[in-house]
Amino acid sequence: MKRVPILPTLIVVLAVAAMVALGFWQLQRRTEKAALIAHAVANLDRAPQPLPARITDDLLFARVTASCARVEDWTMGAGRTATGTSGYRHIAACVSPTGQRFRVDKGVAADPKLRPVWAGGAVAGTLSHAPGGPTLLDRITGHAAPPAPMIVSDTPASGLSPSQRPDPASLPDNHLGYALQWFGFALAAAIIYLLALRRRSR
Structure with missing residues (x-):
């Protein structure tokens, strides 16, 4: 052998x-x-709580409040309304009075050409992560930035329907x-x- x-x-x-x-x-x-x-x-x-300065995963899906002092930009992507209808959701890039940056999902439109009218103000909704994020290469190399926090607003902008609330499922x-x-x-x-x-x- x-x-x-x-x-x-x-x-x-x-x-x-x-x-x-x-x-x-x-x-x-x-x-x-x-x-x-x-x-x-x-x-x-x-119960709703003010958006903390440091966002950790254990706060995901909690109800939070915040103040958007100004809207720097808007992005649009696929989304669903609270009733389950598909559409185009509009996400505002906000800056708080203290300089904290976060995103706000202000609702879903059926028409992709519709532009939301919202210049900021008080926000209340469910805390989630903004769509997108680090690539697989970023994660492997250790250069992955933490996901941007996003509040799915209870109250949509004018002309939009409320977005579907984030679900832990x-x-x-x-x-x-x-x-x-x-x-x-x-x-x-x-x-x-x-x-x-x-x-x-x-």
Whole structure:
């Protein structure tokens, strides 16, 4: 019987160990995500609070109030009204009296040519993240900026319909699937290598 090659075996063992570790890490992330979603659901019924200077994920889906001293810009993207109708939502880039920057979703229009009329003022709504965000490369390289906070306003701008309130059910919770994938990769790698060793021994 031929001797088991040391270096290839060591490489396969390390690779399998790494994949198993990633699988358990995804299971841990699943537990953390479940706690985050439960907290977000509880936030839906909390009393409104002023928008804090430092936005953390545990505040997502909470009701907040803020003051938009001026609107710097508008962006438009796909959105849904509170009744579920698709349309074009309009997001204002706001600056507070203290200089804090945040976005405000001021509602959805059926006509993409419609331009909202709103110059700022008091805002009340549900805290979320503005659409878009860092790319995968930014996350890998550690240059990802924190997502911009956005308030989905209860009161739409003139001519717009209220946007659909953010729902914690929209938070991705696919860590179990990722964990099973990593465990599957580890098992497949081990089986393939054992079959290769068996073939080699013949």
